Amino acid sequence: MSKSIYEGLLDMAAFVLTALLAATGSQAGVAPTGQRSFYPPGLNHTTFISNASVGTFGGLYTAPASQAAPASPGDAYDYCSMPHPHAASYSLPPPVANQTTVSARLVYLEYLQRHQRRTPYNILPGGENQPYHCDNLHAHLYVAPASQGPAPIPVYGQTYSDPSNPFLATYVNGSCQYPQLTIGGFLDGYQHGRDLRDVYGDLIPSSPDEDGGKKIWLRSSNSALTQESAGGVLRGIWPDHNGPLPLHQQASGIDTVDQGFSCSAQSEILSTIESTPLWNEHLTVTTSLRNRLATMFDADTSSWTSTFDHFADNFQARLCNGYELPCRVQNQSECVTRAQADEVFRAGDWEWNYWWRNNANATRYIQLVEGLFIGEIVQHLEAVQQGTSELVYSHNFVHDGDLGPILGALGINALRWPGMGSNIAIEIWETSASELYARVLYSGHAIETIHGTLDWIPLSALLSILKPFIPEDIISMCQSS
Ligand SMILES: *[C@@H]1O[C@H](CO)[C@@H](O)[C@H](O)[C@H]1NC(C)=O
Ligand SMILES: *[C@@H]1O[C@H](CO)[C@@H](O)[C@H](O)[C@H]1NC(C)=O
Ligand SMILES: *[C@@H]1O[C@H](CO)[C@@H](O)[C@H](O)[C@H]1NC(C)=O
Numbered sequence: 001m002s003k004s005i006y007e008g009l010l011d012m013a014a015f016v017l018t019a020l021l022a023a024t025g026s027q028a029g030v031a032p033t034g035q036r037s038f039y040p041p042g043l044n045h046t047t048f049i050s051n052a053s054v055g056t057f058g059g060l061y062t063a064p065a066s067q068a069a070p071a072s073p074g075d076a077y078d079y080c081s082m083p084h085p086h087a088a089s090y091s092l093p094p095p096v097a098n099q100t101t102v103s104a105r106l107v108y109l110e111y112l113q114r115h116q117r118r119t120p121y122n123i124l125p126g127g128e129n130q131p132y133h134c135d136n137l138h139a140h141l142y143v144a145p146a147s148q149g150p151a152p153i154p155v156y157g158q159t160y161s162d163p164s165n166p167f168l169a170t171y172v173n174g175s176c177q178y179p180q181l182t183i184g185g186f187l188d189g190y191q192h193g194r195d196l197r198d199v200y201g202d203l204i205p206s207s208p209d210e211d212g213g214k215k216i217w218l219r220s221s222n223s224a225l226t227q228e229s230a231g232g233v234l235r236g237i238w239p240d241h242n243g244p245l246p247l248h249q250q251a252s253g254i255d256t257v258d259q260g261f262s263c264s265a266q267s268e269i270l271s272t273i274e275s276t277p278l279w280n281e282h283l284t285v286t287t288s289l290r291n292r293l294a295t296m297f298d299a300d301t302s303s304w305t306s307t308f309d310h311f312a313d314n315f316q317a318r319l320c321n322g323y324e325l326p327c328r329v330q331n332q333s334e335c336v337t338r339a340q341a342d343e344v345f346r347a348g349d350w351e352w353n354y355w356w357r358n359n360a361n362a363t364r365y366i367q368l369v370e371g372l373f374i375g376e377i378v379q380h381l382e383a384v385q386q387g388t389s390e391l392v393y394s395h396n397f398v399h400d401g402d403l404g405p406i407l408g409a410l411g412i413n414a415l416r417w418p419g420m421g422s423n424i425a426i427e428i429w430e431t432s433a434s435e436l437y438a439r440v441l442y443s444g445h446a447i448e449t450i451h452g453t454l455d456w457i458p459l460s461a462l463l464s465i466l467k468p469f470i471p472e473d474i475i476s477m478c479q480s481s
């Protein structure tokens with residue numbers, strides 16, 4: 001049977017629409033929104049990097065200079081300011097929301113977050129064409145006797161660039177340290193804390209001093225960045241608190257976060273991981289991009305070209321703090337294009353997924369890098385399980401290099417680079433029948449993993465997922481090669 005003219009026209013219109021959508025690619029219609037942007041189905045493959053029409057796969061990479069970043073639409077992946085639990089999108093676990101299924105209350109929260117946005121770690125070897133401004137923040141560092149006078153003057157570091165310093169020409173002008181939190185990062189942190197207070201206000205003590213401070217545990221790495229973030233986030237949580245708060249840290253030489261303890265087996269297994277055919281394939285598909293950037297920025301060294309860490313770090317710090325992508329200092333008409341930056345970010349995402357999920361040695365790598373800290377979290381959760389926990393709220397200020405392996409241990413379906421302020425909330429719920437359940441949120445939404453969506457699983461099941469990543473004897477594992 002032949003179609004009517006009218007049906008034919010409809011087919012034609014549908015065809016044109018499909019062609020238009022395909023041609024505009026990720027800019028229109030095709031770009032995934034909301035939670036879908038966290039889980040690119042093609043992330044295991046190097047075509048995710050080389051296929052330019054993937055764009056940013058719905059990810060956002062810009063934020064204003066001196067304001068908090070607006071919440072991303074639908075809580076989409078936002079490298080500059082990752083979504084976090086907030087009242088507008090937070091919902092109770094499905095069986096609790098449906099009160100006929102189960103009645104339960106939140107009894108414990110283990111919260112982990114990366115620091116907020118910042119200046120870069122990596123300055124382009126050929127120098128930077130734009131200054132960085134940080135004079136809108138005071139980087140305080142001083143000591144104060146715990147229980148006697150005198151009180152110190154609260155001095156702060158005021159970074160400046162001395163024109164007579166001959167190294168300035170091939171470094172970066174301005175008033176920042178690299179890295180350091182930016183005003184935008186501080187304000188994002190403050191909003192992050194206010195939103196946690198809104199969502200978890202019934203659980204988090206209204207004062208950190210309640211019960212002599214025994215209900216809370218605040219932990220950070222040794223880096224200034226995580227401490228600087230804590231100051232903003234905790235002010236959002238406790239707007240009326242007066243006085244200082246302890247941020248627990250282990251000694252930097254043996255810290256269990258931020259790769260504090262030394263362990264040669266970590267770098268050995270990383271070289272194994274970075275010598276597979278798949279790893280080399282990702283280098284091959286990015287050869288022309290890596291060569292172009294290396295030439296443009298005098299960056300032809302393996303630390304800049306063997307992974308995308310440095311270029312991605314350098315570019316996001318610009319875009320996430322209200323600046324432009326960099327240009328070559330010696331020729332300001334040679335600038336990084338948005339398409340090049342997008343490819344760098346896709347390659348960065350591919351590498352994070354490869355390191356912590358998609359390589360044959362991922363389990364051992366996670367054990368070596370993050371196993372001790374995973375063990376500390378498991379101890380907190382076991383104390384809740386045994387009914388011996390005085391703590392109700394633990395907040396850890398750490399790094400992407402801590403979030404990545406923990407997300408890998410949880411078995412996340414796809415792992416994009418955990419962006420600024422990315423966070424994991426492990427909620428423990430107690431039912432009216434005294435059973436304990438866990439829900440794990442990643443950047444505000446139940447995490448999607450190889451074990452299913454972790455929106456309501458027995459606490460014992462969560463412990464079974466995590467425990468295989470705790471090393472039995474890290475000291476001998478670190479020594480063996
Ligand atoms: C490239 O990406 C687009 C948009 O995600 C997708 O439709 C297309 O199938 C991809 N092409 C290849 C060769 O993977
Ligand atoms: C809520 O619970 C009832 C009783 O267990 C069940 O019949 C119903 O399907 C549930 N609704 C939802 C939305 O889960
Ligand atoms: C650094 O910035 C200052 C203030 O804007 C300017 O006077 C100076 O020329 C700059 N120096 C370099 C090396 O760009």
Ligand SMILES: *[C@@H]1O[C@H](CO)[C@@H](O)[C@H](O)[C@H]1NC(C)=O
Nearest residue numbers: 296328330331332333334335
């Ligand atoms: C600067 O870069 C542009 C674009 O690549 C090029 O056309 C121009 O020749 C370069 N200028 C110099 C002086 O090298």
Ligand SMILES: *[C@@H]1O[C@H](CO)[C@@H](O)[C@H](O)[C@H]1NC(C)=O
Nearest residue numbers: 041042044357358359413450
């Ligand atoms: C990607 O690889 C991981 C680990 O090899 C696997 O568990 C996962 O199912 C893969 N994801 C997809 C979408 O193929």
Ligand SMILES: *[C@@H]1O[C@H](CO)[C@@H](O)[C@H](O)[C@H]1NC(C)=O
Nearest residue numbers: 268269272359360361362364
């Ligand atoms: C890494 O994985 C390969 C393949 O499964 C295995 O043969 C090798 O022993 C692993 N290496 C380490 C150090 O675990």
